[in-house]
Amino acid sequence: MVSKSGTLQSACSTPALPTSSREAETVTAELLTYRNPIRSSNAGRVATLSKSYSRGDLRDDEDDDNDDAEEGVLFYVNKTGFPMADNIYQRMWDFACRKHPDGNDLSKRCQSEQFATDVTVPKEPKVQSLRAPIKTKLKAVQSYMDSLEYNHTGTQFFDIIKNRPLISLMEVCRKMVQESLPIKCLEATVLGIYLTNGVSGLERFPLSFKSRFGGRSARHVVLGVYHGGMYGSLGMSRRDTLAYKSLQFDSLSALVTSFEKCYAEIGHRVSRLAIGVPVTHDSRSFETIVWGNFIVNSYWKKPKDEVGVEIDKYAKEMRTKMRTTQTVRLQPTMGQLPVVVPPIDSKLITSSNT
Template sequence: MATTTCGYEAMRSGNTILCYINRDGLPLSDRCNERMWTFCMEQYPNNVTEIQTIRNQTDDSPLVTYPDPPYHVATNSRMTVREKLQQVQNYIQRLEYNYTGMQFFDINPNRSLYGLMDTARHMITESLPIKCFEAFLIGLYLTTGILGLDRFNISFKTRFNSVIYRHVILGVKYDQIYGALGISRRSDLSYKPLNGKYNCLSKLIDDFICAYRNYGHTVLRVRIGLPIIHDLKSFLTINWKALSIQPNKTDKNEYDRELDKIVRIWRQIDIHMTYRSVVPLASLVQPTGTLITSASVSNRLQSVTFRQNRDTSLNCRRSAIQKPTTNINEESSTEKDQSVPYAIRV
């Protein structure tokens, strides 16, 4: 649950406060700044004196260096896709993980891609320490335009000592090879290079699950979304819950089959399409909390058609622009207009 206070919001897991979210914007207001330092002392009661010394040290503070974002890495034809992803990950790492206990940016995951990418630009401008969700957005922003690269979210819900934790990374797929971008307190819970180690999605997920188990975490749920369109100005929203698996309650062979099914769905979706589809991508998935089955997938995909070429898109756009002529049968003409497919530039 989240408890809203003046200027910041506490994110809780039961009675445990995980962190605070800054609601006052930047620069930090006095109340958010005071809450950040107080929370740090509450988390580390044995280091209160050291924390006070750091807080009062203003004159001798080292100069802050801002890392240069790799804005043009996506269009650099001299670099391989693996090298481009390494550049993006290096930049994310140089921003450093946010250990302050105060998340500096207020992010709503239900916003459109355009709004989330605007927040990502703001984060790059400020160059402040970040958490996993902020690293996800920055990675999404900087990888937009890399031809042939599919990006999707992978989110984890784990339990450690009765406390629930959540983590999200940016999954990537290129030429049947999988990897991941992101940031975490643990190095093996963030970056996975495109080195050919993960030739299927199940191997990538298993690697994260094994890493969590090594740290004593129980993986309660893994959620995977649909690939995200390469368009910084799109008003589509990210599909976060295309597939949900519970590794602690499901046999490994069973959820491996489910992961293979979501990959087959991706192959039937034109991720790099310029125009919106008549049928929203959200209609491809089951309601929240249910697992995709082979029967439901096949039935849904049979009724969904995507525009595969330019001519079809142009015909749809022309038919949408043409205004119907007024005649006596207005009701029948209205019904025909509603059935006409449309295409909207995003």
């Protein structure tokens, strides 16, 4: 990740729209906030800085002074936790106003009496105990994340450090549920792991893309899911087609191809593909998430048939190493210790650089 002053990071985000769409659609500002907003001690009940632009006017969140802006979409990250520090909160508004066509009028309008209303906090889905088909459970998780909305403010509210142990990332997810603020794709991927922990027979793994459009790079990540021989995904994106996909793909290569086609529809070319290792269901594990164990660089140049064969070969190797909740007791009874499967050594799964 590209960083600037420790707070401006290269976005793991979905692509902006083509210029033609920007010119065709109009701006809508829907920044809703309390008068005593995110700085309030009652952070879990604060209203959110929600959708700031219509899809037609989303811009790349680049900093005007950043020399490497062409390398990726940039955004700020809140590293101070909650309540949000005053300078971070003000920086969020300054950044949003600088990028929005309405400028400073945006802040004045959204913090006025007109918008000083309460906001409903979504209820966390407890899908582990839900007696329903797996597709229904996954849809419930996705619906919950959709209700949080995608974060267009230019400031990521939750600091996701990818090499943290899983137990630490799960604590961040608990904070996400408590605060109920808009999230980006990386936050949604980790939150998807948290919400699906304990779902029997479900395997989860990171699925990352890097794409190119108009000389710029965009990065995106979703949570790949596997159950009963079928693949799908959970996630958040500015584009619905680049987030949730139901369990309908009979191979991992078919799931990847579906994403590639969706990228092509918005004028993006996939330049890099990374597939991780299945994530344990033990929320107290000190393992770290393996984000890229199978990597294809210059993806768009590769013969798709050959790449598909390699992807499915890797998927087969993954399935032989997959862990399920049948061997991990997440809620031990009184006087019993949890039974945890020995961690998978990611080296046992062959890395492939195509």
